[in-house]
Amino acid sequence: xxxxxxxxxxxxxxxxxxxxxxxxxxxxxxxxxxxxxxxxxxxxxxxxxxxxxxxxxxxxxxxxxxxxxxxxxxxxxxxxxxxxxxxxxxxxxxxxxxxxxxxxxxxxxxxxxxxxxxxxxxxxxxxxxxxxxxxxxxxxxxxxxxxxxxxxxxxxxxxxxxxxxxxxxxxxxxxxxxxxxxxxxxxxxxxxxxxxxxxxxxxxxxxxxxxxxxxxxxxxxxxxxxxxxxxxxxxxx
Amino acid sequence: xxxxxxxxxxxxxxxxxxxxxxxxxxxxxxxxxxxxxxxxxxxxxxxxxxxxxxxxxxxxxxxxxxxxxxxxxxxxxxxxxxxxxxxxxxxxxxxxxxxxxxxxxxxxxxxxxxxxxxxxxxxxxxxxxxxxxxxxxxxxxxxxxxxxxxxxxxxxxxxxxxxxxxxxxxxxxxxxxxxxxxxxxxxxxxxxxxxxxxxxxxxxxxxxxxxxxxxxxxxxxxxxxxxxxxxxxxxxx
Numbered sequence: 001x002x003x004x005x006x007x008x009x010x011x012x013x014x015x016x017x018x019x020x021x022x023x024x025x026x027x028x029x030x031x032x033x034x035x036x037x038x039x040x041x042x043x044x045x046x047x048x049x050x051x052x053x054x055x056x057x058x059x060x061x062x063x064x065x066x067x068x069x070x071x072x073x074x075x076x077x078x079x080x081x082x083x084x085x086x087x088x089x090x091x092x093x094x095x096x097x098x099x100x101x102x103x104x105x106x107x108x109x110x111x112x113x114x115x116x117x118x119x120x121x122x123x124x125x126x127x128x129x130x131x132x133x134x135x136x137x138x139x140x141x142x143x144x145x146x147x148x149x150x151x152x153x154x155x156x157x158x159x160x161x162x163x164x165x166x167x168x169x170x171x172x173x174x175x176x177x178x179x180x181x182x183x184x185x186x187x188x189x190x191x192x193x194x195x196x197x198x199x200x201x202x203x204x205x206x207x208x209x210x211x212x213x214x215x216x217x218x219x220x221x222x223x224x225x226x227x228x229x230x231x232x233x234x235x236x237x
Numbered sequence: 238x239x240x241x242x243x244x245x246x247x248x249x250x251x252x253x254x255x256x257x258x259x260x261x262x263x264x265x266x267x268x269x270x271x272x273x274x275x276x277x278x279x280x281x282x283x284x285x286x287x288x289x290x291x292x293x294x295x296x297x298x299x300x301x302x303x304x305x306x307x308x309x310x311x312x313x314x315x316x317x318x319x320x321x322x323x324x325x326x327x328x329x330x331x332x333x334x335x336x337x338x339x340x341x342x343x344x345x346x347x348x349x350x351x352x353x354x355x356x357x358x359x360x361x362x363x364x365x366x367x368x369x370x371x372x373x374x375x376x377x378x379x380x381x382x383x384x385x386x387x388x389x390x391x392x393x394x395x396x397x398x399x400x401x402x403x404x405x406x407x408x409x410x411x412x413x414x415x416x417x418x419x420x421x422x423x424x425x426x427x428x429x430x431x432x433x434x435x436x437x438x439x440x441x442x443x444x445x446x447x448x449x450x451x452x453x454x455x456x457x458x459x460x461x462x463x464x465x466x467x468x469x470x471x472x473x474x
Contacts (some may be wrong), residue, residue: 024282043346105396200433
């Protein structure tokens with residue numbers, strides 16, 4: 001077993017911060033599950049506090065081991081001022097469909113989500129910053145980094161990258177059919193799942209694209225109809 | 238002009254809390270835009286603070302005028318304890334696709350998001366609670382409430398509904414092609430959009446569904462291939 005898979009087979013510690021209280025059976029603390037849910041997403045919701053007021057900012061994110069990275073957000077001014085770092089909760093959610101029960105009470109949705117807790121810090125070191133940005137582009141379209149014009153010094157300076165070590169995390173997952181009360185099974189109501197997924201549409205070339213530039217091989221994963229989760233995920237079960 | 242459309246034509250006040258600082262052109266404060274982004278979504282990310290620690294919980298939500306409602310979350314214990322209500326930031330994000338530029342720096346995503354600020358309160362009054370739950374089901378599948386078994390007193394008690402008046406809100410939207418530096422247009426790199434949308438898959442009947450129960454008319458919007466935004470939205474441009 002590789003070092004990485006050994007780490008993935010361990011679990012995050014559970015504390016009052018990440019322990020699932022409501023419907024605890026839906027909680028998963030093992031790194032493999034948490035990482036997979038994270039790796040299937042592109043947009044996270046970052047929660048942070050300024051003067052007691054909560055803010056939730058959506059932003060692109062990516063993971064390298066136990067590090068999560070994202071682009072600068074409204075928290076950045078706060079981060080500059082706060083040398084010790086800013087406590088954040090980074091949440092990722094995949095909506096997998098409607099769960100239609102026979103009773104109003106048992107209606108639900110299927111989903112996979114992760115809440116990850118840590119302390120955000122600005123990634124200022126140019127090499128780590130450039131490596132993080134490259135990892136982000138390569139994650140979305142492996143091979144694209146070499147094809148595009150890389151950031152110059154000025155652009156690198158204008159790009160805010162924020163990093164966070166995952167201190168605690170939990171995945172919360174609901175899958176499967178509705179669970180109705182036994183007595184309700186006799187009702188004359190359609191029950192079941194309506195699955196949903198983020199799917200790719202037909203590409204739209206930039207109106208300013210020079211003639212003769214073909215769709216590149218590094219975007220082949222992003223075929224019309226593909227499920228974005230499947231394109232993004234790195235690990236297989 | 239109806240009273241409702243008069244209200245929708247007004248804007249939320251801008252304060253330091255909701256004013257967009259980074260890329261201010263992407264910010265929209267008019268109620269029509271904010272409401273439309275909200276009405277196209279099903280899952281919100283709710284940010285709140287407990288003992289200085291931010292939490293972001295994903296949950297289903299719905300809107301009635303300037304009221305936002307959602308199901309009970311981890312904040313509920315906190316809410317019970319805190320009579321005055323809990324400050325929250327409710328954020329909704331739609332991921333509309335990759336924006337692939339010729340330079341790393343101008344890579345982006347297209348999205349529509351809303352941040353709404355307010356004070357969460359528990360909806361305890363049984364009539365408001367039942368009405369809110371009915372509005373939620375009817376929003377997803379108009380006509381389904383009458384078909385299913387409604388909540389009994391015990392179920393209604395076990396369901397936590399949280400409400401919030403929108404005090405301030407802002408929509409942040411990026412659409413359209415990549416915007417590259419003029420000099421980069423000559424590069425031999427494919428640039429353009431890869432659109433994405435949440436699409437409906439083929440329904441999966443409950444394995445316990447009684448034979449002879451047909452797909453109901455009230456779910457006809459949820460046809461395989463449909464865009465969930467289009468199913469959910471109430472208002473047209």
